Amino acid sequence: METEMQPLDVPTTLSTMQERRRRGVAARKKVGRRQLAEWSEDLRDRDPLDVIAQQDQIRDPELFGLRRSRMAISPWNFYRGAAGVMAADLATQPDSGLDVQLCGDAHVLNFGLWATPERNLMFDLRDFDETFPGPFEWDLKRLATSLVVAARVDGIREKVALAAARAAADAYRLRMARYATMSELDIWYDGMHVDSLLSFFEPADRGRVSVHIEKQQRHRTSRGAFEKLTTAAGGRPRITEDPPIRVAIGDAEQAALIDELLTEYRATLQADRRSLFDRFTVTDVVRQVVGVGSVGMRVYLVLLEGRSGTDPLFLQVKQAGPSVYESSARPRQFIHDGERVITGKRLVQSATDIFVGWGTLEGRHYYVRQFRDMKIVPKIELIGPSLVEFATACGETLARSHARTGDAASISAYMGRSPKFARSISSFAERYADQNDRDHARLVASLAEAAPAITAS
Numbered sequence: 149m150e151t152e153m154q155p156l157d158v159p160t161t162l163s164t165m166q167e168r169r170r171r172g173v174a175a176r177k178k179v180g181r182r183q184l185a186e187w188s189e190d191l192r193d194r195d196p197l198d199v200i201a202q203q204d205q206i207r208d209p210e211l212f213g214l215r216r217s218r219m220a221i222s223p224w225n226f227y228r229g230a231a232g233v234m235a236a237d238l239a240t241q242p243d244s245g246l247d248v249q250l251c252g253d254a255h256v257l258n259f260g261l262w263a264t265p266e267r268n269l270m271f272d273l274r275d276f277d278e279t280f281p282g283p284f285e286w287d288l289k290r291l292a293t294s295l296v297v298a299a300r301v302d303g304i305r306e307k308v309a310l311a312a313a314r315a316a317a318d319a320y321r322l323r324m325a326r327y328a329t330m331s332e333l334d335i336w337y338d339g340m341h342v343d344s345l346l347s348f349f350e351p352a353d354r355g356r357v358s359v360h361i362e363k364q365q366r367h368r369t370s371r372g373a374f375e376k377l378t379t380a381a382g383g384r385p386r387i388t389e390d391p392p393i394r395v396a397i398g399d400a401e402q403a404a405l406i407d408e409l410l411t412e413y414r415a416t417l418q419a420d421r422r423s424l425f426d427r428f429t430v431t432d433v434v435r436q437v438v439g440v441g442s443v444g445m446r447v448y449l450v451l452l453e454g455r456s457g458t459d460p461l462f463l464q465v466k467q468a469g470p471s472v473y474e475s476s477a478r479p480r481q482f483i484h485d486g487e488r489v490i491t492g493k494r495l496v497q498s499a500t501d502i503f504v505g506w507g508t509l510e511g512r513h514y515y516v517r518q519f520r521d522m523k524i525v526p527k528i529e530l531i532g533p534s535l536v537e538f539a540t541a542c543g544e545t546l547a548r549s550h551a552r553t554g555d556a557a558s559i560s561a562y563m564g565r566s567p568k569f570a571r572s573i574s575s576f577a578e579r580y581a582d583q584n585d586r587d588h589a590r591l592v593a594s595l596a597e598a599a600p601a602i603t604a605s
Contacts, residue, residue, distance in 0.1 A: 169560075172557065174248065179243055211443055233536065243283035247284070265499060268341060279488065321540070374460040385432065392437055414426075428461050486505075
């Protein structure tokens with residue numbers, strides 16, 4: 149059952165522009181722009197390894213070790229898996245109070261391309277497991293820090309990494325100033341087409357990036373996944389196993405997923421999309437391991453076939469737990485975490501997959517989306533040579549996402565017209581990237597200490 153969503157605490161449409169801007173300037177008394185640069189490990193009230201362990205409570209125990217081993221590979225992998233650590237740290241600091249619907253995990257590789265329902269390729273945020281209302285600067289700090297952490301791991305000079313963090317913050321500031329003058333409908337309909345994304349790159353780099361996009365666009369579809377991930381068995385297509393990434397499940401588990409979870413999910417679809425969904429039949433289901441931060445969360449890959457037998461559809465059914473930001477003072481808005489994820493996705497993205505919805509299985513919450521729908525995820529090696537330009541595109545996109553649910557005039561007035569805001573965000577990014585390096589080293593050391601004990605036992 150849907151939960152009525154409470155509006156964010158933003159000025160009403162009856163507020164004057166002057167009142168809205170005054171609200172933004174007044175927010176500087178809560179936290180000055182220079183204060184945004186501050187970070188000290190002494191501020192912590194929770195041990196990062198304890199935060200990571202606490203998140204295991206809703207995960208598959210068999211995958212605890214895999215999650216930690218993936219996070220230990222590099223500081224970048226640790227950062228991707230430690231959104232909860234950063235959320236706990238951000239909650240210890242004073243904030244602006246200028247709330248938006250946060251993406252919740254706005255690191256640089258959670259921006260990407262995919263097809264809209266009209267089959268246009270758009271650039272936007274793509275991951276909403278942690279979406280929750282919160283102060284706008286939290287997403288921006290997550291993005292800026294990710295640029296520094298990723299750049300270090302890829303061997304990009306620190307000077308370039310910090311320039312990228314500043315570029316993201318300044319692009320956000322400038323774009324938000326523009327949104328402050330636009331109508332609500334114009335903001336809602338705004339988006340970044342793939343051609344606009346390519347325009348951020350230098351002419352010499354556009355061809356390289358364009359070729360990568362065109363290749364991925366052709367293959368990252370349900371048909372492409374069908375060719376790569378299935379084999380024929382008994383006259384029917386089956387998803388190939390690849391333990392521990394993809395493993396078969398028993399008949400009882402598969403039947404429960406179809407009869408319970410997908411039945412509830414179907415009811416959350418719009419009527420026209422429900423009619424389309426009914427034209428497909430489930431032919432196979434496997435368990436799947438995805439990402440770094442999501443390792444241990446229960447995920448299913450579902451193969452469906454249309455009536456002609458030649459049009460496959462892959463759906464990903466992913467467990468949704470509480471957002472890592474729920475420990476902040478903001479009230480919980482949804483009973484069902486799958487609904488929270490999908491509602492946040494619809495609020496923040498310029499266009500959303502037609503098959504998104506949610507359901508429940510054995511008391512666990514899940515959300516559903518297409519597995520591949522021309523989704524193109526960037527790689528640091530690809531964007532590294534143009535990191536500053538790509539960071540600029542991310543900053544503009546994040547501003548558009550926040551302007552949809554926050555008050556652009558108040559946020560813009562808070563940031564002001566000087567480069568002070570961007571300098572503070574990049575300074576924080578450098579300091580928190582150092583913290584992330586230390587936290588990663590602690591995880592590696594803890595695994596090394598545990599290994600002899602496991603071997604001895």
